[in-house]
Structures are given as structure tokens and as C-alpha cells.
Amino acid sequence: MNLALQLRRGLSAEIYKFKGTLAFWPLIIAPAFIPFINFMILWRKGDSLIQPGTNAWDALLNLSINPGNFLFPFFLIMLALLVNNIEYNANTWKQIYSQSLSRTAVYLSKVKAFLLMTFISLFLFASFTLLVGFLLRYISPDLGFEEGLNLGLFYAFYLKMFLTVLGMASIQFWISQQSKNLILPLGIGIAGVISVIILIQGWKYTKYHPYGYHIFGNSGFQEEGFEIWGSMDPVYYSVGLAIIVFILAGVQQVKRRIM
Numbered sequence: 001m002n003l004a005l006q007l008r009r010g011l012s013a014e015i016y017k018f019k020g021t022l023a024f025w026p027l028i029i030a031p032a033f034i035p036f037i038n039f040m041i042l043w044r045k046g047d048s049l050i051q052p053g054t055n056a057w058d059a060l061l062n063l064s065i066n067p068g069n070f071l072f073p074f075f076l077i078m079l080a081l082l083v084n085n086i087e088y089n090a091n092t093w094k095q096i097y098s099q100s101l102s103r104t105a106v107y108l109s110k111v112k113a114f115l116l117m118t119f120i121s122l123f124l125f126a127s128f129t130l131l132v133g134f135l136l137r138y139i140s141p142d143l144g145f146e147e148g149l150n151l152g153l154f155y156a157f158y159l160k161m162f163l164t165v166l167g168m169a170s171i172q173f174w175i176s177q178q179s180k181n182l183i184l185p186l187g188i189g190i191a192g193v194i195s196v197i198i199l200i201q202g203w204k205y206t207k208y209h210p211y212g213y214h215i216f217g218n219s220g221f222q223e224e225g226f227e228i229w230g231s232m233d234p235v236y237y238s239v240g241l242a243i244i245v246f247i248l249a250g251v252q253q254v255k256r257r258i259m
Contacts, residue, residue: 026075026078026079026082027117027120027121027124028124030075030121031121031122031124031125031128032124032128033071034063034064034067034068034071034125034129035064035125035128035129035131035132036128038060038063038064038129038132039132039135039136041063042059042060042063042132042136042140042143043136043139043140046136046140046143047142047143049063050143050144052144054144055144055147056133056136056143056144056145056147057133057145057147057149060129060132060133060145061129061157061221062221064125064129065218065221068125068161069214069215070193070197072122072125072161072165072214073165073168073189073192073193073211073214074189074190074193075121076118076165076168076169076172076189077172077185077186077189077190079114079117079118079121080114080169080172080173080175080176080185081176081182081185081186083110083113083114083117083173083176084110084173084176084177085176085180085182103253103254104250104254107249107250107253107254108250110177111173111246111250114169114173115166115169118162118165118169119162122158122161122162123155123158125158126154126155126157126158130149130151130154133145133149153228156228156229157218157221157228160217160218160228160229160235161214161217161218163217163235163238163239164213164214164216164217164218164234164235164238165213165214165238166238166239166241166242167210167213167237167238167239167240167241167242167245168192168210168211168213168214168238169242170241170242170245170246170249171188171192171210171241171245172185172188172189173245173246173249174245174246174248174249175188175189177249177253192209192210192211193211195209195211196209196211196212196215199212200212200215207233207234207237208237210237210238210241213234213235213237213238214234214238216231216233216234217231217234217235217238219231
């Protein structure tokens with residue numbers, strides 16, 4: 001059986017594991033949380049938050065990105081645990097590796113499922129944010145959401161965010177595969193997020209911190225003349241780190257002895 005067919009079967013198996021469980025609900029509820037809060041705030045207090053003559057879409061994006069930069073890493077931490085901990089909870093690693101799929105296919109299927117879930121969550125976050133603006137356009141027309149919006153640039157913004165979280169995601173995915181103990185990956189992830197918040201206040205090397213690439217990747221989006229693909233260093237750092245970590249973790253997982 002070639003690797004492409006094994007990956008297809010492996011991905012189907014990963015999706016089937018979550019079928020009939022509550023695992024997929026976080027993919028919908030979590031991306032909708034911030035947009036829902038923003039909708040309630042702008043619906044009730046929009047007149048005081050969006051000044052006349054300003055771009056209402058920029059204000060909505062600002063209310064979405066700033067809390068999103070803080071909360072999304074925690075979502076990734078939990079998602080990595082969710083994808084990898086099913087086998088530990090059910091003690092089924094031996095059963096999985098006794099199937100016809102190679103260890104490489106099993107590992108790559110998990111990576112693919114994890115990245116797909118991450119991408120879907122960000123796509124939904126962008127879509128729910130967009131929906132908030134369209135709803136407010138009809139509910140509160142005075143806020144200024146009648147102005148045109150470049151949908152291509154809007155989704156490109158979140159595509160860049162996806163690329164800049166890959167480095168952090170790869171680290172959490174690798175750590176979550178090492179042990180059935182949930183505390184270790186959870187603690188490392190929280191420490192990574194908090195350390196960025198502290199170090200970003202003045203440490204000049206914070207731009208190399210893998211848990212902060214998404215912050216630097218879209219920094220300055222409120223400024224006039226901001227170009228989405230203008231600053232690419234965080235993307236290069238994140239994607240490069242993700243490739244290295246996923247490869248090393250894959251080699252380790254393929255050679256791993258399951259007791």
C-alpha cells in the first residue's frame with residue numbers, strides 16, 4: 001500500500017475517532033466565542049467605540065485580533081492534547097501500530113488532522129467575525145459597516161496568522177505525544193504564552209520566541225499603509241521551525257517502542 005493511500009485511510013481513521021464525541025464542538029464554539037462577545041459589545045456600545053468617520057471594519061478587526069492573539073495559543077494547546085491523548089486514555093497505541101498502516105502514515109495522519117483542525121478553527125474565527133460585521137450592518141447601520149471590505153485581504157490576514165502559529169503548534173504537538181501526563185504539555189504551553197507577554201515588554205530577542213510569532217506577524221495592522229505580507233520574518237521562522245520539529249518528532253515516533 002503506497003503512502004498516499006495510507007495517509008487517506010489514516011486521516012479517515014483520525015476523523016472517525018472524534019465522530020459521535022464532543023471533540024469537534026470546540027472547533028465551532030471556541031472560534032465563535034470572541035465574535036459573539038464583540039457582537040454584543042458593538043450592538044450595545046458601538047456608538048461609543050466606533051468614532052464617526054473611522055472604518056468600522058478596522059475597529060472590529062482590532063477587537064478580534066488582540067484577544068485572539070492571547071486566547072488562540074491556549075486553544076492550540078488543548079487541541080494538541082485532544083488529538084494525541086485519545087490513544088493514551090484508551091491505551092490503544094499497540095493496537096494502532098499493529099494495523100496495516102505504517103508508523104509513518106499513522107504519525108503523518110495525526111499531523112494532518114491537527115493542522116486541518118487548526119486551519120478550520122481560524123477560518124471559522126474569520127468567518128464569524130465577518131458575520132458580526134454583516135449583522136451589524138443591518139441591525140445598527142449608523143456604525144459604518146456599509147463600507148466595502150476586501151474579502152481576499154481579510155482572509156489573507158488570517159491565513160498569515162495560521163502560518164505564524166505553526167511553530168508553536170508543532171512544539172505543543174510534539175510535547176503532547178511524549179506522555180499521557182496532561183500537566184507537562186499544558187504547563188509548558190502556558191509558560192510559553194506567559195513568557196512572551198512578559199518578554200515582549202522590552203527584550204529585543206522576543207521576535208525569535210516561537211510562542212510570539214503570530215503577534216509579530218500581524219503587528220501594526222491598525223496603522224495606515226499596513227501590508228499583510230510586508231513583514232515575512234515571523235512566517236519564515238514559524239514555518240521553518242514547524243518543519244524541523246515535525247520531522248524530528250516523526251523520526252522519534254517512528255522509532256519509538258510502545259510498551
